[in-house]
Each structure stands twice: as C-alpha cells, then as structure tokens.
Amino acid sequence: MEVAKNFVLKITRSEELKYIKDLADYVDGKIIGNNEFFSIDGFTGKFTFLNEAHTGDIVIRHWINAVGVEMAFNKNIACLITQTPKDGAIELAERLNFPLIITDKIELANAYALAHTIGKYSPGSTNIIITGTNGKSTTSHLIYHILNNAGYHVLTNTDSESEFNTLIDPMVSKLVYDEVSKNGDLDYLVIEVSEVQGWLNNLMKSHAALMSEAISPQVGVITNVAMDHIGLVNSIDDVFEEIKAVPKAIGDGITILNHDDELVRSLEVQNPFYTSMSKIDDENAVYFDGEDIVYRNNSILSIDELPFKGNHFIQNILSAIGACISLNIDMDDIVEGVKTYKALNRRFAKLNDAPLIYDDFAHNPDGIKATISETLKLLPQNQKLHLVCAIRGSRGVEINQLNADALVESMTGNINVYLSSSNDVVNESNFVKPKEREVFFNTLNKNNIEFTHFDNLNDCLLEVYKKADKKDIILLIGAQGMDPAKSLLDNII
Incomplete structure (x- = not known):
C-alpha cells in the first residue's frame, strides 16, 4: 500500500504535465516511439477515450492495436497509455514516431489521470x-x-x-x-x-x-x-x-x-x-x-x-x-x-401496480437474500411471489453457485421460481454458458425447488405476467440479463 500512497502523493502536487518522461515515470511505464508529446502544444490536460479524443488529449486504454495507434496518430493526440499492445501496435508506433507508453499496471495510469484532473480542475x-x-x-x-x-x-x-x-x-x-x-x-x-x-x-x-x-x-x-x-x-x-x-x-x-x-x-x-x-x-x-x-x-x-x-x-x-x-x-x-429522493433504475424500482412488479439489481448472494426478504414482507397473505432471476452470464460457475444457494436460502413462503438465460437481450460478453446454467439447475433440483427456465427473457416475462394474479408480486432480479426487463414489460403490459 505504501507504493500506492507515495505514487498519489507525488502526482497530486503536480499542476502541469509538460514532459512525457514524467508521465511515464508516474505510471511505471516505458515509452515507445516519440519521447515528446505528439501534439505541438503538448498536453491539453484532458484524459479521455480514443473515440472522443481531440488534439492534445491523452488516451488511456487497457489494450491497443495498430488500428488504434493509427487513429491516435490521425487525431493528433498527445500520447497513448496502454497495458496490452497487440497486433502491431508497437511496430506502428515506432514507424510513425508516435508516443506510446506501456505500463504493467493500467490502474496506475487511471489513478494518475484521476489525481491530476481533480488537482488541476x-x-x-x-x-x-x-x-x-x-x-x-x-x-x-x-x-x-x-x-x-x-x-x-x-x-x-x-x-x-x-x-x-x-x-x-x-x-x-x-x-x-x-x-x-x-x-x-x-x-x-x-x-x-x-x-x-x-x-x-x-x-x-x-x-x-x-x-x-x-x-x-x-x-x-x-x-x-x-x-x-x-x-x-x-x-x-x-x-x-x-x-x-x-x-x-x-x-x-x-x-x-x-x-x-x-x-x-x-x-x-x-x-x-x-x-x-x-x-x-x-x-x-x-x-x-x-x-x-x-x-x-x-x-x-x-x-x-x-x-x-x-x-x-x-x-x-x-x-x-x-x-x-x-x-x-x-x-x-x-x-x-x-x-424527495427517487431511486436509481433497477434499485427496487416499482414497474407496475396490479400485479406489483419490482425490479432490483440484485446480482450477488447478499443482494439476492436481502431483496427477496424485503419483498416477502410486502406480499399479501395467501398470494404468490413470482421470482424471476437472470442467470449471470460469462461470470463463472462460482458466483452462480453462490447465487443459486442464496435463492435456496430465501425459499420461504409461496414462491414460484423462474430462471432466464436472456439469450435474446445479452451480448457475447454476457452470454450464459452451459455450466453456469447447470449449476443453477442442479442446486435447485437438489433442494427440491421447482422452477421454470426460459432461454429468452421476453418469453419468460410474458409467461410470468400471464400467470400472476393481480394481487401477487413479481420480483425481477439479476444483473445484465435483467437490465432490459422494463422495456420488454412495457410492451407486454
């Protein structure tokens, strides 16, 4: 921790960043290509993203390839900082004489950017x-x-x-x-x-x-x-x-x-x-x-x-x-x-009145247990809670095992369980893998908990809405796989 502390204390005293060598030293980086900022007027003071960068800005990216280096060159930005140069990035930076800083810890670059920006602006x-x-x-x-x-x-x-x-x-x-x-x-x-x-x-x-x-x-x-x-x-x-x-x-x-x-x-x-x-x-x-x-x-x-x-x-x-x-x-x-506070989207947001539909970004064990517990307190006597859970896609078996265990621990009262892989609304980085789905199935089956699984979130929501009584409660939980639920329900309702 002392390394981080010394690092930040050093950079917060700096109001101006005139030399690329100082920047490389701050982020424990090595300069490839030009040893001076590329833009004539040096660094503007703004750290940003490649697609939004302008002349004199500094771009920080976890990885960069030759296409990205060429874009930076054409935008006339001050320099690029990355942890993972690939696909000819180093070679092109050298050929264009464009400053590329490579660091083993991209978090140092972002910490520097944060400290520099707050200290200056x-x-x-x-x-x-x-x-x-x-x-x-x-x-x-x-x-x-x-x-x-x-x-x-x-x-x-x-x-x-x-x-x-x-x-x-x-x-x-x-x-x-x-x-x-x-x-x-x-x-x-x-x-x-x-x-x-x-x-x-x-x-x-x-x-x-x-x-x-x-x-x-x-x-x-x-x-x-x-x-x-x-x-x-x-x-x-x-x-x-x-x-x-x-x-x-x-x-x-x-x-x-x-x-x-x-x-x-x-x-x-x-x-x-x-x-x-x-x-x-x-x-x-x-x-x-x-x-x-x-x-x-x-x-x-x-x-x-x-x-x-x-x-x-x-x-x-x-x-x-x-x-x-x-x-x-x-x-x-x-x-x-x-x-006067109004909750963020997906923070136990009420989406409908009859039946009551709540949507919450419960995506880990503690969040799942707390949200289900609070919802059950609102459930009228002799009515059902329809629990719709989006399986976490591409996040690993372990977190899905813990989430499934949390569901099991929360199964008290009259609850219908629905699972969604949400194939119709997630991208590749959030796609549910077979083992992630299986761990949910196996855990619920092992504990004799009945459930219905849907590949697509829209099909799942349509079925739940049809089956719910006007006095029941529908609770939607999960991360990325449940994010589009509100817009889908707007069409269904």
Whole structure:
C-alpha cells in the first residue's frame, strides 16, 4: 500500500504535465516511439477515450492495436497509455514516431489521470468516496441528490447502468474535466469506488485504496463486506483485504461505517462515524430504531417519510445521512433531500401496480437474500411471489453457485421460481454458458425447488405476467440479463 500512497502523493502536487518522461515515470511505464508529446502544444490536460479524443488529449486504454495507434496518430493526440499492445501496435508506433507508453499496471495510469484532473480542475471541491460490496450506487446517488437538492454544484460517477464506476478507464477524469469546463467549479465530488476490480480474472490489488487516495476524500463510506467478483477474489478474507486499506486513504477524514457488519466494524479508522439498524450509544452515530432515524437522541425522519422501507435501503439512507452530517450539511437540507429522493433504475424500482412488479439489481448472494426478504414482507397473505432471476452470464460457475444457494436460502413462503438465460437481450460478453446454467439447475433440483427456465427473457416475462394474479408480486432480479426487463414489460403490459 505504501507504493500506492507515495505514487498519489507525488502526482497530486503536480499542476502541469509538460514532459512525457514524467508521465511515464508516474505510471511505471516505458515509452515507445516519440519521447515528446505528439501534439505541438503538448498536453491539453484532458484524459479521455480514443473515440472522443481531440488534439492534445491523452488516451488511456487497457489494450491497443495498430488500428488504434493509427487513429491516435490521425487525431493528433498527445500520447497513448496502454497495458496490452497487440497486433502491431508497437511496430506502428515506432514507424510513425508516435508516443506510446506501456505500463504493467493500467490502474496506475487511471489513478494518475484521476489525481491530476481533480488537482488541476477541481482543487477546491470536497470529495466523498463510497465503497463496499452492496449499496454503493444507492448511497452515492442519494448523497449526490441531497447535495444537489441543497443547491450545491456536485458531480457523481454513479449511474443507473453502473457504467461509470469501475475506475479502470478515464471516465471519471473525463466527466470532471467536461463538467468544470462547461459549468464551472465543483463544490462536491461523490465518487463510487469498486471494492474489488480486475481484468480477465486478474485482480488489481489495492484498487479501492489506490483510487481513493487519488481522489483524496474528506469523507468516505464503507457499506459492507460480502462476496462478489468471484474469480478476482475467492473468499470474504480476500474482499476484506481489498477494503481494509481504504481508511488509510481517507486518513484523518471521516469514515462512515456500517456498525452492523462485523468486518466493517473491525476496520482501523481514525475518525469513525457509525450507522446501524438498531440503537447504538455513540455521539458519532445515526441509527434506525424500527420507527425513526435518530441522531443525537433526536428523531430526524420517521419511517413513513422514507422513500423506501426495506432494511438494506434504510441502511443506505443511514450511510448517506452520516456522510452529509460529516460534511456539515444543514439537517433541514438532509431531511428534505431524503424525502424527495427517487431511486436509481433497477434499485427496487416499482414497474407496475396490479400485479406489483419490482425490479432490483440484485446480482450477488447478499443482494439476492436481502431483496427477496424485503419483498416477502410486502406480499399479501395467501398470494404468490413470482421470482424471476437472470442467470449471470460469462461470470463463472462460482458466483452462480453462490447465487443459486442464496435463492435456496430465501425459499420461504409461496414462491414460484423462474430462471432466464436472456439469450435474446445479452451480448457475447454476457452470454450464459452451459455450466453456469447447470449449476443453477442442479442446486435447485437438489433442494427440491421447482422452477421454470426460459432461454429468452421476453418469453419468460410474458409467461410470468400471464400467470400472476393481480394481487401477487413479481420480483425481477439479476444483473445484465435483467437490465432490459422494463422495456420488454412495457410492451407486454
């Protein structure tokens, strides 16, 4: 972790980047081709993607081939940074005398881009990071909404499709540059940081800590520690190992901790602020007592005033409130922000009333169990829950085994189970492989749980909608294979 810390401390002091050699040193890279920035005026200050790059920009790509090098040359960009040059990229860079930096750790380039961009274009913003296995997106988006609703200029990388929050590309750097260039200085940056990250089953060690240090947060949130990203990590201990260095990146800032999670509670933190779903005696805490959210012995919100009532969502609300209290946001603004919040797409979103249809991005064991549990509480007596689960495609047998086990653990009450491979709506990178499908089938069969499987999501949704009584509940869960469900249901209904 010291390597990452020294790295970020070194680059955040640099306001200008004049020499390509300095950039190569910062990212532990080797320069191929030209030893100077290619564009006449040097580096513009913008890190971006190849298809959006202009003269003087720097492009970071995990891999690049000769076609990409030629595109960069024709666009007159300052230089390219990559981890994997292939298909003649090196040879063409040398022939064109075009600067190509090759690094063994592309995350260093993206951390540099993040630190450089924030340091140069948003030096006065107060920065907040959110990490953990579950609840990051809702917590981040809620913090963003509270601050935005209070009249502050705020930017977040959280979006409903979870496309901007990996930090393994320069998206956030680009977002910050574009926002400041267009609308002026930012008051707050709310950045969601993946707790575990990697590429092709190769773990980017200390990713969360490295990116957090690049952001230099004044407040951090750690939601929980649970299993996800199987293949990159294979145990809770592996996940904890990635998360435990994040408080060091936050330093003497305030860290919002989920007191109900034993591993989160065990983290070594300088300035903790706890949240809990039960009463805790701590001045630096906000908790839910079953009826009200309480801070310093005062009720600040009743359950009837919350935008959603499920336990795991209330935990996200507590984290967001804790973060905003730590930012010294006026309590009236915090309360108003919570009351007026509208959930992200696919975060227990209600799609229909009769029957009730909920759609949730539950894609790992803890998310699956929590979402099913909360839905069962809403189920009228003697009615059915129709559970539709998209199998995770091209994510491996292990995560699908854990997800199937989570389904089994959640089978209490009157539940009809439907599985979808979603062949009609996913691309090749999300296609369900035979072994991934088989592990679901075998696990449910072994536990005597009846289910119906559909190759296509549209067929599955059509069948479920036909069979559901108007008083039943349909719950849609899963990741990419369930993303298009809303548009399909719009046509069906």
